[in-house]
Amino acid sequence: xxxxxxxxxxxxxxxxxxxxxxxxxxxxxxxxxxxxxxxxxxxxxxxxxxxxxxxxxxxxxxxxxxxxxxxxxxxxxxxxxxxxxxxxxxxxxxxxxxxxxxxxxxxxxxxxxxxxxxxxxxxxxxxxxxxxxxxxxxxxxxxxxxxxxxxxxxxxxxxxxxxxxxxxxxxxxxxxxxxxxxxxxxxxxxxxxxxxxxxxxxxxxxxxxxxxxxxxxxxxxxxxxxxxxxxxxxxxxxxxxxxxxxxxxxxxxxxxxxxxxxxxxxxxxxxxxxxxxxxxxxxxxxxxxxxxxxxxxxxxxxxxxxxxxxxxxxxxxxxxxxxxxxx
Numbered sequence: 001x002x003x004x005x006x007x008x009x010x011x012x013x014x015x016x017x018x019x020x021x022x023x024x025x026x027x028x029x030x031x032x033x034x035x036x037x038x039x040x041x042x043x044x045x046x047x048x049x050x051x052x053x054x055x056x057x058x059x060x061x062x063x064x065x066x067x068x069x070x071x072x073x074x075x076x077x078x079x080x081x082x083x084x085x086x087x088x089x090x091x092x093x094x095x096x097x098x099x100x101x102x103x104x105x106x107x108x109x110x111x112x113x114x115x116x117x118x119x120x121x122x123x124x125x126x127x128x129x130x131x132x133x134x135x136x137x138x139x140x141x142x143x144x145x146x147x148x149x150x151x152x153x154x155x156x157x158x159x160x161x162x163x164x165x166x167x168x169x170x171x172x173x174x175x176x177x178x179x180x181x182x183x184x185x186x187x188x189x190x191x192x193x194x195x196x197x198x199x200x201x202x203x204x205x206x207x208x209x210x211x212x213x214x215x216x217x218x219x220x221x222x223x224x225x226x227x228x229x230x231x232x233x234x235x236x237x238x239x240x241x242x243x244x245x246x247x248x249x250x251x252x253x254x255x256x257x258x259x260x261x262x263x264x265x266x267x268x269x270x271x272x273x274x275x276x277x278x279x280x281x282x283x284x285x286x287x288x289x290x291x292x293x294x295x296x297x298x299x300x301x302x303x304x305x306x307x308x309x310x311x312x313x314x315x316x317x318x319x320x321x322x323x324x325x326x327x
Contacts, residue, residue, distance in 0.1 A: 025076045032045065040147075050079060050089050053067075076104060079286040080093055083111050091140060106146075107141070110151055112133065127176040157212055157239075174189070214237035216314060216317055218319060229281070241287075254317050257272055273301040
């Protein structure tokens with residue numbers, strides 16, 4: 001089962017005061033992309049987002065093998081949620097990941113499965129729903145404490161928008177998450193899909209990471225990233241290559257990205273991910289895939305070096321506003 005070792009109650013900044021981290025993961029593999037503190041632990045900068053494992057529902061053995069391969073390649077940060085596959089993905093992690101793997105498992109709350117809905121997900125933002133979701137994650141992962149739980153809000157980025165009783169003040173949400181942390185059920189608190197104002201309001205609660213939609217072609221959150229960097233908060237971008245919804249620009253379509261890929265002998269996706277690692281030292285990647293070859297390619301981005309001229313060309317790619325709603 002996943003590790004549930006001690007985590008900091010404050011931002012990732014506090015983790016940097018611990019013992020120096022080895023350049024190797026618990027599996028003995030080099031840590032892809034180097035390391036950065038996350039909720040009291042030092043993790044590889046290239047991790048794994050588990051959402052796409054649901055695509056392997058018909059081949060559980062392949063899904064488990066993919067998780068084991070990620071660990072073998074140095075991944076020690078896995079991002080999940082109980083609402084991924086209505087518990088299916090958490091069950092895979094519970095089965096595949098062992099305490100000796102030293103994996104920092106991160107989950108999230110704020111949504112719940114809705115298999116019959118137009119979108120197979122509904123918001124679950126109320127404090128009692130957040131508590132219930134933490135309990136469901138604990139059960140699904142087989143843990144007595146989740147090292148880090150992200151609160152998935154709807155302040156920014158593409159996706160669902162809160163309406164009616166799902167419009168909840170962040171202070172009320174942070175109060176229940178802080179209580180759960182004090183009870184020892186979670187180790188640290190993160191935020192997802194949040195605005196700069198909400199992050200500023202939340203800082204006194206101790207924030208370990210921020211997950212927002214962000215990529216080379218969608219950089220509206222640069223001020224928020226700057227604040228995270230200054231506060232020692234891990235920045236964990238989702239949709240790191242854009243294009244997740246119709247109408248979103250794709251990093252892999254950009255001429256500068258294609259040129260860099262050709263010059264370096266890499267794929268456009270690898271260039272897009274490598275740019276994120278180069279852009280900010282507090283960036284942790286969690287690219288997801290259900291394919292072993294793509295997994296290896298994603299992890300290999302940690303070794304890509306972008307020279308000054310290539311970085312300048314990529315930095316000059318224009319950003320586009322991202323504000324798509326699904327509800």
